[in-house]
Amino acid sequence: xxxxxxxxxxxxxxxxxxxxxxxxxxxxxxxxxxxxxxxxxxxxxxxxxxxxxxxxxxxxxxxxxxxxxxxxxxxxxxxxxxxxxxxxxxxxxxxxxxxxxxxxxxxxxxxxxxxxxxxxxxxxxxxxxxxxxxxxxxxxxxxxxxxxxxxxxxxxxxxxxxxxxxxxxxxxxxxxxxxxxxxxxxxxxxxxxxxxxxxxxxxxxxxxxxxxx
Numbered sequence: 001x002x003x004x005x006x007x008x009x010x011x012x013x014x015x016x017x018x019x020x021x022x023x024x025x026x027x028x029x030x031x032x033x034x035x036x037x038x039x040x041x042x043x044x045x046x047x048x049x050x051x052x053x054x055x056x057x058x059x060x061x062x063x064x065x066x067x068x069x070x071x072x073x074x075x076x077x078x079x080x081x082x083x084x085x086x087x088x089x090x091x092x093x094x095x096x097x098x099x100x101x102x103x104x105x106x107x108x109x110x111x112x113x114x115x116x117x118x119x120x121x122x123x124x125x126x127x128x129x130x131x132x133x134x135x136x137x138x139x140x141x142x143x144x145x146x147x148x149x150x151x152x153x154x155x156x157x158x159x160x161x162x163x164x165x166x167x168x169x170x171x172x173x174x175x176x177x178x179x180x181x182x183x184x185x186x187x188x189x190x191x192x193x194x195x196x197x198x199x200x201x202x203x204x205x206x207x208x209x210x211x212x213x
Contacts, residue, residue, distance in 0.1 A: 010065050012126070012135045015073050018057045020119040023080040024112045025051040030088060031109050031163070036101045042154075043164075106163035113167030117144065117174040124181055132189040133182050141182060145175025 004010050025047040030036060032043035058077075062070055087108050095101050123136045148171030155164035 004060060004064050008064055010061055010069065013061075013137075014123050014126075014135070015058070015061050015065070015069065015076075016119040016122050017116070017140065018054055018061060019073065019076045019080070020112070020116040022051065022054040022058065022077070023084060024109075024116040025054060026080075026084050027087065027105065027109045027112050030084075030091070031102075031105045036091065036098060036105050038098055102163070110163055110167045114170060117148070117167070117171040120144070120174065120178060124178065127181050127185055131185050133185050134189050134191065136178065136182065138182055141175055141178035145172055145179065148172030148175055 004013065028047040029044055029051065032040035032047065037043075058073065062073055065073070087105065091101050091105055095104050120136070120141075127133050127136050148168045151168035152165050152172060155161040155168065
């Protein structure tokens with residue numbers, strides 16, 4: 001994000017990971033609610049913070065994007081809002097009991113978590129195609145790996161929670177793959193942002209005189 005604000009353009013960066021993470025955090029906040037999965041204060045706290053961070057990221061991305069990208073982001077966010085509202089209404093009105101609600105909301109969380117962790121596939125495909133990691137943020141890949149590992153450990157030591165362990169295990173694998181790509185294509189990446197222009201001055205023809213006219 002610092003690079004985007006510095007360059008005042010999103011360049012070739014993709015909004016996909018941020019859009020996917022927004023809905024993912026929202027669903028996990030719902031999962032941690034007492035009427036869905038009791039005693040999940042940590043899940044609510046962490047994902048509420050993550051939701052706020054993603055809102056900032058998306059705002060910055062939206063501000064520096066062209067209209068085509070901004071329009072795509074608006075449509076995705078509207079679709080995510082509709083899906084989230086549908087899950088909330090289904091959970092509250094159609095499912096009774098925390099055990100059943102845990103299964104329903106947990107299923108959506110697992111699906112969204114997998115989508116969030118596979119969202120960088122569009123970026124990874126670009127990395128392989130261009131042999132450049134310029135637009136795959138290194139620290140985002142590190143955070144993805146750390147996030148997957150930490151939540152998987154949490155799910156295994158606090159209480160065996162497959163809804164948290166499985167998708168975050170896959171997320172850890174996704175983070176490892178991203179870092180491997182980073183290591184492979186780092187040396188072939190052109191980090192120069194400025195285009196090179198010929199230094200030679202172009203000679204202009206001498207001005208015409210009255211005798212030439």
